[in-house]
Amino acid sequence: MPHLSNPTTTNDAGAAASADDDAFSRVSAHTAPPAGTRAAAEPFEGPLFAHWGDGMREPALRALLLEAGTERIQDRTGIPAASDRTVWDDLDPTTLDGLRAEAEAERGCPWPGVPASLFARYARDGDRRGYESAVDDRQQRLTRAVLLAAATRGAEWIDDAADGAIVLCEQSTWSLSAHDDAGARRGFVVPDAASPYLDLVAGEIAAQLAVADRVLGADWDAAWPGVRERIRHEVEARVFTPFETRDDLWWLGYWRDVNNWNPWILGNVLLSAALLLDDPARVAAMTARALDSLDRYVATLPADGAIDEGVAYWWNGAGRMLELLELVAQLTDGGLDAGRVPVVAEVLRFPMRMQLGADWYVNVADGWARSRHEEPWHLPFRWGLRLGDDRVVDWARGARQPGRPIAPAKGGLPRFVRAAADPRWRDAVPVAPPLPQSVWLPSVQVLVCRSEAGSTAGLALAAKGGTNDENHNHKDLGSVIVAADGRPLLVDIGKPTYRRETFSAERYGIRAMQSGWHNAPAPHGLEQGEGPAFEATVVTAPDGEPDAGPGPAASGTLPISLELDLTAAYPLAAGEHWLRRATLVSSSRIEIRDEWRLRADAAVDGDGPIAVLHLIAAGEVRRVADRVVVSADGRAIVIDAAGLAPELEEWVLDDPELSGVWGERLTRLSYPLSDATGSLTMTIEEVR
Numbered sequence: 001m002p003h004l005s006n007p008t009t010t011n012d013a014g015a016a017a018s019a020d021d022d023a024f025s026r027v028s029a030h031t032a033p034p035a036g037t038r039a040a041a042e043p044f045e046g047p048l049f050a051h052w053g054d055g056m057r058e059p060a061l062r063a064l065l066l067e068a069g070t071e072r073i074q075d076r077t078g079i080p081a082a083s084d085r086t087v088w089d090d091l092d093p094t095t096l097d098g099l100r101a102e103a104e105a106e107r108g109c110p111w112p113g114v115p116a117s118l119f120a121r122y123a124r125d126g127d128r129r130g131y132e133s134a135v136d137d138r139q140q141r142l143t144r145a146v147l148l149a150a151a152t153r154g155a156e157w158i159d160d161a162a163d164g165a166i167v168l169c170e171q172s173t174w175s176l177s178a179h180d181d182a183g184a185r186r187g188f189v190v191p192d193a194a195s196p197y198l199d200l201v202a203g204e205i206a207a208q209l210a211v212a213d214r215v216l217g218a219d220w221d222a223a224w225p226g227v228r229e230r231i232r233h234e235v236e237a238r239v240f241t242p243f244e245t246r247d248d249l250w251w252l253g254y255w256r257d258v259n260n261w262n263p264w265i266l267g268n269v270l271l272s273a274a275l276l277l278d279d280p281a282r283v284a285a286m287t288a289r290a291l292d293s294l295d296r297y298v299a300t301l302p303a304d305g306a307i308d309e310g311v312a313y314w315w316n317g318a319g320r321m322l323e324l325l326e327l328v329a330q331l332t333d334g335g336l337d338a339g340r341v342p343v344v345a346e347v348l349r350f351p352m353r354m355q356l357g358a359d360w361y362v363n364v365a366d367g368w369a370r371s372r373h374e375e376p377w378h379l380p381f382r383w384g385l386r387l388g389d390d391r392v393v394d395w396a397r398g399a400r401q402p403g404r405p406i407a408p409a410k411g412g413l414p415r416f417v418r419a420a421a422d423p424r425w426r427d428a429v430p431v432a433p434p435l436p437q438s439v440w441l442p443s444v445q446v447l448v449c450r451s452e453a454g455s456t457a458g459l460a461l462a463a464k465g466g467t468n469d470e471n472h473n474h475k476d477l478g479s480v481i482v483a484a485d486g487r488p489l490l491v492d493i494g495k496p497t498y499r500r501e502t503f504s505a506e507r508y509g510i511r512a513m514q515s516g517w518h519n520a521p522a523p524h525g526l527e528q529g530e531g532p533a534f535e536a537t538v539v540t541a542p543d544g545e546p547d548a549g550p551g552p553a554a555s556g557t558l559p560i561s562l563e564l565d566l567t568a569a570y571p572l573a574a575g576e577h578w579l580r581r582a583t584l585v586s587s588s589r590i591e592i593r594d595e596w597r598l599r600a601d602a603a604v605d606g607d608g609p610i611a612v613l614h615l616i617a618a619g620e621v622r623r624v625a626d627r628v629v630v631s632a633d634g635r636a637i638v639i640d641a642a643g644l645a646p647e648l649e650e651w652v653l654d655d656p657e658l659s660g661v662w663g664e665r666l667t668r669l670s671y672p673l674s675d676a677t678g679s680l681t682m683t684i685e686e687v688r
Contacts, residue, residue: 044253046295051341056295058288064332065280065287073283076330077274079214079414080421082150087421091151095405095420099151102409103144107160111167112137120189122177126500131177135201138167139208143413146212149219161216162224165209169234174202178500198242198249200261203268206239208413210275215417232276240277243269244286253296259471260309260317262297266290267324271414274331287331294324298343302443304546305346308470311354312367312495315375318347322383323415339386346546348383352395353439353545354448357456357486362448364464366472366495369488370661374408375399378419381428391434400428438544438560444470445538447562451587456486458587459637459686463562465536468528468569475508475515475528477536477569478580482590484635484686490519491618493666496655511651512658517668521566522612523578523598528569539563539579560584573599588686595679609672613682615639621648621667628669629687636687639669642680646671 043049043057054060065073080087118131142164149157173180173191179199182192196202209231213220220227247254251261273286298321307314325338338344354362363369377399384392406426407419419425437453439446445465451458462481474492482490493512501507508530511517515528528534540563563581570578579595598610619632628639628646646669653659653666673680 044292044295044299046299047341047343048291048295048298048338051338052336055336056288056291058285061284061287061332062281064335065284068280068331068333070278070280073274073280073331074214076333077214077271077327078330078421079211079275079417081217082153082215082219088150090423090426091147091420092406092426094403095407096148096151098405099144099147099409103141103148103157103160106141107145107156111141111164114138114171116172116190119172119177119191122500123183123189128176128178128499129497135171135176138164138171139205139412140410142168142208142212143409143416146215146413147409147416150215153219155223158216158219158223161212162220162227165212165227165231168205168209169230173197174205174238175199176201178498196238196242198239198246198265198269200264202238203265203272204412206235206272207268209235210272211414211417214275235272235276239269239272240286244289252293254293258293258297258300260313260320263294263318263321263324264316266294267320267327268414270324271327274327283331287328290324291328291336294321297321298341301343301347302441303343303346304441304443305343305348305350306441306444306446307347307350308365308444308466309472310364310367311351311361312363313365313472314347314351315379318350319376319379322348322379326382345387345389348380348387348389348392349546351380352392352434353436353441355395355433355435356448356460356462356481356483356488357433357435360483360486360488362446362462362481363492363494364444364446364476365470365474368494368657368661369491373399373404374410376407376411376415376419378407378422378425379415381425382422385424391436394431395433397428398430398433400425400430436545438542439546440542440544440562441546442538442541445536445541445562445564447542447544447560447582449542449544449560449584451558451584456483459484459584459590459684460486461560461582461584461590463564463582465538465562465564467532467535468530469532469534474513474518475530476518476520477515477528477534478520478564478566479515479518480582480592481519482637482684484637487633487635489617489619489630489632489635489637490684491616491662491666492519493517493616493658494661495657497657515569516614517616519615521578521580521594521596522614523570523572523576523596524610525608525612526570526572529571533568534570535568537565537568539565539581558584558586575599588688590684591681592684593679593681596673597677600676609674610676611673613641613671613673613680615646615669615671617667617669618662621669623648630667631687632663638685638687639682640685641671641682644671644673644680 048056082088112134114134118134121127121130145157145160145164149161172193173196175197176199180191181197182188186192213228213231217228250256251258251265270287270290273283277283307318329337359371360369377396380392381396407416409416435454437450439448447463450460460483464476464479468475481488481492496512507513516522542560542562561581561583565579567577576598581593583591585591617630619630622629626643626645630637649668651666
């Protein structure tokens with residue numbers, strides 16, 4: 001089974017509810033570690049240790065944090081109290097009015113319920129959305145109440161925030177039903193209150209309550225004595241104690257590969273500890289444990305900074321790592337600064353390199369192709385300033401569009417407060433995005449190119465190799481994306497709404513995950529295989545970033561091509577092969593050339609074509625003789641497959657995750673091939 005790490009769904013807590021997370025990789029999230037495993041006793045020595053050495057271990061951290069003391073540790077987090085009016089008086093009207101409009105509509109209404117029947121649905125029928133939406137609604141309402149209480153000092157919002165904090169404290173579990181181990185461990189369809197599971201959302205809720213406590217603590221002391229003590233009690237039982245005592249939590253990396261859960265949970269745990277614990281020595285021990293675990297995640301990152309889950313998961317994987325590393329630098333007063341760890345700079349540049357134009361991005365795996373305006377753009381902005389990377393700064397500034405809030409409340413309370421507390425971000429104005437001309441990421445075999453750096457004009461091409469063992473894998477080897485003036489028209493579908501089968505042996509029964517629904521060939525009508533043995537091999541690769549470094553975007557001479565051997569992507573017979581070359585010929589022309597040799601007697605369906613070339617189009621699709629025109633948002637391309645006419649199949653989208661990106665429908669173009677050995681060059685040209 002391929003790596004199926006996790007996105008997330010939700011929440012206030014950092015967009016954990018629309019990206020959903022399910023922890024399945026080669027091993028189930030709840031599979032016990034090997035008997036006798038106690039890897040936690042052996043400190044890990046990865047990229048962070050190579051940079052910091054024993055400075056990241058507990059004795060050195062204890063010395064630093066004991067000297068600082070609790071009050072200074074809390075101040076160093078950068079989370080301002082409501083009494084800091086330099087922050088809260090400067091919230092712009094757009095941000096404040098948007099928060100107030102939603103909060104006023106819900107104030108006085110009952111808080112969203114999370115009945116056991118919603119939790120149990122995951123075990124009973126595979127549905128996880130209802131429970132996650134209810135938890136998410138609670139968190140988002142609390143975030144709005146805290147922010148309005150800080151901005152207005154109104155008693156009604158201070159009261160509403162206290163209500164919300166207690167509502168979360170009384171919730172049976174902070175873990176999502178899809179993540180909780182009570183079912184696997186005890187056969188429960190309800191949470192096991194005696195043994196809380198520390199998952200993504202448990203960490204998110206802890207950090208949300210910790211930030212609320214920091215912001216409104218003085219107000220709660222005056223009007224709501226006991227609320228802060230209740231918060232500390234619940235975070236201790238549900239988060240701190242499991243983190244300090246359980247080595248079987250797979251995402252720690254002691255006995256299993258890690259993924260985005262690792263930095264996401266660690267960052268929230270450490271922020272909560274720094275804000276809630278009046279014990280610098282304990283904070284030091286937890287920091288050391290977090291860094292030892294995080295080092296295992298950093299060690300998995302390739303030198304080119306690519307994230308195989310794509311941009312959508314960068315925010316809640318590598319982005320969470322950057323947040324945690326920034327927090328560590330703050331807590332240690334610069335003593336531990338990861339800015340010079342080489343992979344950090346490359347990881348920071350990854351989403352900037354994947355931009356096609358405006359809100360559109362190259363999406364792979366379970367990612368979505370269009371920004372939802374819920375990302376914490378201040379995060380790469382701050383890191384770009386730290387590292388002196390002007391292109392990353394400019395890319396992030398593109399999100400400071402007029403009429404948009406300083407940060408999305410849906411992104412979570414900690415992220416919102418960090419953005420609001422940064423005057424550089426509050427004053428940032430948008431500029432044109434850098435849009436590198438040619439990007440080649442060998443670790444994931446992804447090419448992104450356009451004719452001119454910094455311009456969306458004309459066609460852009462993305463092409464992908466890799467393996468079918470990637471995190472959140474889709475069978476997409478050899479697939480391409482074509483955008484006109486920055487808008488994708490030949491597309492990667494992305495992720496539908498998560499259900500139980502999404503992270504199970506039934507995954508590839510889902511249409512959006514199949515190679516037949518990617519822009520890829522189907523020799524003998526076959527689906528690509530599953531697992532690491534099914535891979536693409538690079539025949540020729542282009543020049544481009546990241547070798548070009550952090551300076552001006554790489555400039556290259558057209559044409560720019562990627563040629564892949566896709567033979568091993570399919571269960572083909574001996575002697576058969578398939579080659580594909582994707583080329584940006586000019587600003588208005590792309591060529592996809594396929595060459596193949598297949599055995600006629602090995603056909604899966606003796607009555608069908610020997611192979612099929614598939615394309616997935618987003619927009620209006622119409623035939624013009626034997627060519628096809630695809631158009632959307634005023635952009636259009638014409639596809640010519642050397643006179644070969646395709647069959648057209650419409651997919652009417654009833655999944656909000658997909659229709660929210662692509663609209664009402666997608667169309668699959670299927671070009672049948674009849675020759676067992678041959679070649680075909682498909683041209684894609686922009687229509688002006």
